[in-house]
Amino acid sequence: METYHHGDLRRAILDAAVLEIEENGIGAMTMRHLARRVGVSHAAPAHHFGDKAGLLTALAIEAFDRLTDQLLAVEPTDDLVESGVAYVRFALDHPAHFAVMFRPEQHRAGDTDLQAAQHRTWVALERAVGNSPETERAMDETHTTVAAWSLVHGFAALWLQNVMPEQIGEDPEAAARRIASGLFSGA
Amino acid sequence: METYHHGDLRRAILDAAVLEIEENGIGAMTMRHLARRVGVSHAAPAHHFGDKAGLLTALAIEAFDRLTDQLLAVEPTDDLVESGVAYVRFALDHPAHFAVMFRPEQHRAGDTDLQAAQHRTWVALERAVGNSPETERAMDETHTTVAAWSLVHGFAALWLQNVMPEQIGEDPEAAARRIASGLFSGA
DNA sequence: AAGCGAACTAGTCACCGACAAGATTAGGTA
DNA sequence: TACCTAATCTTGTCGGTGACTAGTTCGCTT
Secondary structure, three states: OOOOOOOOHHHHHHHHHHHHHHHHOHHHOOHHHHHHHHOOOOOHHHHHHOOHHHHHHHHHHHHHHHHHHHHHOOOOOOOHHHHHHHHHHHHHHOHHHHHHHOOHHHOOOOOHHHHHHHHHHHHHHHHHHHHOOOOOOOOOHHHHHHHHHHHHHHHHHHHHOOOOOHHHOOOHHHHHHHHHHHHHOOO | OOOOOOOOHHHHHHHHHHHHHHHHOHHHOOHHHHHHHHOOOOOHHHHHHOOHHHHHHHHHHHHHHHHHHHHHOOOOOOOHHHHHHHHHHHHHHOHHHHHHHOOHHHOOOOOHHHHHHHHHHHHHHHHHHHHOOOOOOOOOHHHHHHHHHHHHHHHHHHHHOOOOOHHHOOOHHHHHHHHHHHHHOOO
16 A cells, blocks of 8 residues: 555445455454455444444445345346346355345444335346236235245245255255245246 | 452353343353353353353253243143244243344354254254144145244344334234244144 | 352453544635 | 635544453352
């Protein structure tokens, strides 16, 4: 480091946080570790995020937006199952982001930007359900969307937490596709 | 307090932990708070649990066992949906226990007692699926069980994290029953 | 009743998040 | 160019936390 000012410390801290969480778990992610990792003083990060909750909120917003992008990248003509698989793939490919998304107690309470990002994800999920070809359902669209979300969210969470039975195998994407197909297109 | 020895400090600390988490969130649950709450010195709890991870592991084991009991309390003749609703009800009735169950990074790594408790829960879920009347399924029993678990776990997690859309209403049990019915007995 | 070991206390250490005050510098203005 | 103001970053500090150690109290067995 040659300059007193970092240039884009905010971005650097967010990236360092992801690496730190992936390498050593969310428990090891302290503001001071990130500062050391990036090469700034221990109090520098707080200037960009307010406090630790602010940092985690910013990271969660980024995570929701990336997930939304992945969901919207699924072809509109594809089956709902493909969106479900995309959700699971995002969670397993980006465990650090996923771990930060659903921890309200670590977030800045009532942050409107975060709420907006969560809503965008919800809208993307609704789109996936609405685009799905099967029109004859046992539920209205809201409940179908919640059902699909619950299924893939639960699957990803249980997989990441290592509580799945061995019989399920080692390929999460295949298992997720099989399960989602069985429930949502196996009529 | 009159006696130097507490009598059942281990039990008292576990109960205090549940209260503390329910009242102030898991972030506020520190060993020192629990000690103060129970009226012992700050280092007393560690004697019973080793360290904080040991306490949270013990709490998780207790939680898995209580959940298993709730699942086994469902009548064997009942539909699979009733077991799913029981899972959701447990999570929402005991948010502190539920919050501690699925945080491996806070647990004592590789604890065999915890693994055994998790396995007992899995067996209870398999029983629920096996007892369910509908025999013609799109999946084998393992995948059906994982699907059911994922659905209710995801639903409970999303509900507790307050990211459900408003349209879902205010009665989680009703919504869970509707969704589980739509996917598992709405053939 | 004696003493052994478990239960608990008191003291300490490194580390953390938050805060305050000061140093540095980028970027707009005269 | 010279300034100068606000944003950025550093340094120092404080209370709180988890973990460790040494010492105190007491239940229980023999």
